[in-house]
Amino acid sequence: MAYYSIEKRQRADGTLRYRCTVGVKEGGKYVYRENRTFGKQAHAKTWGAARVAELETLGVPTPNDVGNMAVGDLLKRYINDPNLGGKAGRTKRYVLDMLLDCDISEVLLSDLSTSHVIEHCRQRNGAGAGPSTVNHDVSYLSSVLASAKPIYGINYTSNPATDARPLLLRMGLIGKSRRRxxxxxSDELDRLIEGLKARSGHASSIIPFVDILNFSILSCMRIGEVCKIRWEDIEETQRVVLVRDRKDPRKKEGNHMFVPLLGEAWDIVQRQPKTSDLIFPYNSRSVSVGFQRVRNALGIKDLRYHDLRREGASRLFEAGFSIEEVAQVTGHRSLNVLWQVYTELYPGALHSRFDELQRKKV
Structure with missing residues (x-):
């Protein structure tokens, strides 16, 4: 039996929206659901009543009927696909889940247009999302739409997310992230270490925040990598550790890399208790949250945990290591990023080198 229900929702900007859900139950179980959101409750009621009448007359649509499939239905297939959503990184999975809760997910695929994509970006911008963040929405939505026909056999080949991109760029709604x-x-790091020592001293705390922070700097690893390295991946003779699946935009898996544990990084590892297969058996999110809370309590502005990776690379440059040598620690496949770090540290390095060569000629 078909039915409809209406839920009142409030947007971040305070405006009210009405989500109408239409569904069909058989034997006490849902066999079909769809929903759309409206600005007025009366419009939601009208659509709900009309869809119930259609379902009672025509029956439940087939799974691949594009005429009755919403963007959200395709998103769910993509997210639940072990070869697509199942392999998505944390950022992509977060964005896909977020898109499911946005108005655009309720638009029928057959109706989806560039104006819907632009409106979604305007709403996200109005809620405080920056151009680089909204750019992720558009990129991942485009990937999902492109999967409809070749992967799921859905008769849908349009891609309004891709079509809207030039307009969104001109409107300033999407853009590249600013390089940090x-x-x-000054004394920010010393203050952070003292604050993290105090946090680690709490009776309920089990995370060695200071060791992890110092190790993150010395190893130039991302916090997700730090919390995944294993005792079995330590090579004692060369003092290296195998970091599995390092982040690479061109390759999602199999990016294993031996990373040298220089100086105190090796000592930090050696003093960790062997209570788990992991060297740092802690949730990376919990480590980041602890760092953020101490940072905020100290009033330190605009410092992210990931900035410690840049701090580590900068220290290596300052110690005299070459760009190629630093890349062996950081794992950068392209040396362009490290070259930018180097030139910001030593903007006059080439002038000094040129002057030195000139003196030798004389």
Whole structure:
């Protein structure tokens, strides 16, 4: 039996929206659901009543009927696909789940247009999302739409997310992320370490925040990598550790790499208790949250945990390591990023080198 229900929802900007859900139950179980959101309750009621009448007359649509499939239905297939959503990284999975809760997910695939994509980006921008963040929405939505025909056999080949991109760029709603060059300055790092020591001293705390912070800097690893390295991946003779599946935009899996544990990084590892297969058996999110809370309590502005990776690379440059040598620690496949770090540290390095060569000629 078909039915409809209406839920009142409030957007981030305070405006009210009405989500109408239409469904069909058989034997006490749902066999079909769809929903759409409206600005007025009366419009939601009208659509709900009309769809119930259609379902009672025509029956439940087939799974691949594009005329009755919403963007959200395709999103769910993609997310639940072990070869697609199942292999998505944390950022992509977060964005896909977020899109499911946005108005655009309720638009029928057959109706989806560039104007819907632009409106979604406007709403996200109005809620405080920056151009680089909204750019992720558009990129991942485009990937999902492109999968409809070749992967799921859905008769849908349009891609309004891709079509909207030039307009969104001109409107300033999407754009590239700004390259960060933030490092701890003055006594920020000392204050953070003291604050993290105090946090680790709490009776309920089990995370060695200071060791992990120092190891993150010295090894130039991402916090997700730090919390995944295993005792069995330590090579004692060369003092290296195998970091599995390092982040690479061109390859999602199999990016294993031996990373040298220089100086105190090796000592930090050796003093960790062997209570688990993991060297740092802690949730990376919990480590980041602990760092953020101490940072905020200290009033330190705009310093992210990931900035410690840049701090580590900068220290290696300052110690005299070459770009190629630093890449062996950081895992950068392209040296362009490290070259930018180097030139920001030593903007006059080429002038000094040129002057030195000139003196030798004389």
């Amino acid at each position: 060059n933030r490092r701890p300055v």
